[in-house]
Amino acid sequence: MPARVTFASARPKELRAEATLPKLLDRMLARWALKKRFKGKRVAVKMHLGYNVGYSTISPLLVRRVVDAVTQAGGKCFVTDVPGAVATAAHRGYTAEVLGAPLAAVAGPADKYVYPRRVNYRTMKAVNLAGNIVDADAMIVLSHGKGHGQSGFGGAIKNIAMGCVDGTTRGRIHRLMSAAFQWDRSKCTGCLLCRDNCPNQAITYRDGQISIFDHACKYCMHCVLACPQHAITIDQRGYRWFQRGMALTVREALKTFQPGRVLYVTVLLQVTPFCDCWGFTTPSIVPDIGILAGEDIVAVETAALDLIKPEDFIAGSLPAPLNRGGGGHLLEQIHGKDPYIQIEECVKLGLGSAEYKLSKVQ
Ligand code: SF4
Numbered sequence: 001m002p003a004r005v006t007f008a009s010a011r012p013k014e015l016r017a018e019a020t021l022p023k024l025l026d027r028m029l030a031r032w033a034l035k036k037r038f039k040g041k042r043v044a045v046k047m048h049l050g051y052n053v054g055y056s057t058i059s060p061l062l063v064r065r066v067v068d069a070v071t072q073a074g075g076k077c078f079v080t081d082v083p084g085a086v087a088t089a090a091h092r093g094y095t096a097e098v099l100g101a102p103l104a105a106v107a108g109p110a111d112k113y114v115y116p117r118r119v120n121y122r123t124m125k126a127v128n129l130a131g132n133i134v135d136a137d138a139m140i141v142l143s144h145g146k147g148h149g150q151s152g153f154g155g156a157i158k159n160i161a162m163g164c165v166d167g168t169t170r171g172r173i174h175r176l177m178s179a180a181f182q183w184d185r186s187k188c189t190g191c192l193l194c195r196d197n198c199p200n201q202a203i204t205y206r207d208g209q210i211s212i213f214d215h216a217c218k219y220c221m222h223c224v225l226a227c228p229q230h231a232i233t234i235d236q237r238g239y240r241w242f243q244r245g246m247a248l249t250v251r252e253a254l255k256t257f258q259p260g261r262v263l264y265v266t267v268l269l270q271v272t273p274f275c276d277c278w279g280f281t282t283p284s285i286v287p288d289i290g291i292l293a294g295e296d297i298v299a300v301e302t303a304a305l306d307l308i309k310p311e312d313f314i315a316g317s318l319p320a321p322l323n324r325g326g327g328g329h330l331l332e333q334i335h336g337k338d339p340y341i342q343i344e345e346c347v348k349l350g351l352g353s354a355e356y357k358l359s360k361v362q
Pocket residue numbers: 197198199200201202203212216217218219220221222223224234
């Protein structure tokens with residue numbers, strides 16, 4: 001049976017406040033039995049609060065409506081993210097007063113309050129789950145859906161995998177991919193043919209050292225072929241290892257909640273090519289889409305990706321050196337990475353169903 005996913009469109013049917021997104025969000029949340037789910041519970045609202053001058057994170061107005069809905073249902077919210085994002089959240093409009101709930105760093109201000117869990121996957125032997133997530137009774141995964149250089153798409157899966165752990169674990173997940181890029185210094189003559197043949201400006205040369213930025217790499221293998229010394233090797237499986245690492249981390253984080261205690265709300269507004277962690281905002285690559293909600297992470301994530309369509313691409317929205325090339329999902333055309341692989345890995349772990357039925361909120 002397909003999982004139910006509700007959808008509030010950002011394109012109003014009528015020019016009345018009641019027909020616009022904040023009001024549709026209220027009506028959508030009412031469909032998810034918040035009282036049963038959250039009454040008397042301590043609810044983590046897990047967000048990505050962004051950095052620096054980014055302004056495409058979820059509007060504080062929408063966050064407030066989610067917090068108010070949970071509070072009215074008898075839940076006690078706190079809004080949470082990694083320490084650096086929480087420490088500067090007020091600069092982007094996120095304060096306890098505005099949101100109606102306190103803010104807390106997921107693993108404490110020093111990023112040291114964690115619960116380790118063994119996963120034994122390649123070089124990632126364990127993940128350190130953030131203490132404030134493990135201690136919460138329930139969670140709303142409030143995600144901004146957008147592109148991401150390393151994972152193709154940043155939605156609910158990435159929000160949990162990278163945001164419900166400490167920085168050490170984030171590093172371990174990232175290294176699953178970066179370890180696939182190898183440069184042999186002893187063979188390199190410094191000719192820079194690799195850098196000059198990279199169409200995505202992913203290669204830098206500094207102090208005699210070649211570095212490949214895996215966010216920007218599209219696995220075209222031009223550098224590998226261009227190198228006369230065979231000094232560069234790239235294992236294309238690294239991307240899937242990284243996605244598998246994210247899925248395993250999600251599984252460990254979700255295990256800490258009783259069934260029915262996690263709700264996913266994904267906001268598809270200002271769908272930018274880059275993640276909010278870049279600390280700045282670039283133009284939206286498609287028109288605003290709306291907000292999704294559901295209790296199946298895989299279904300919500302699949303629906304979010306399906307709604308970001310190549311045919312809706314806004315010309316002129318990609319900053320150099322980004323460009324579109326090849327087939328597949330729009331985000332794959334931009335980043336060279338299939339964004340559905342993280343979903344496949346979650347399905348393999350039994351975290352949900354990619355089959356969904358979209359129910360539109362009026
Ligand atoms: S594989 Fe392609 S995109 Fe990646 S670093 Fe090499 S040349 Fe650049």
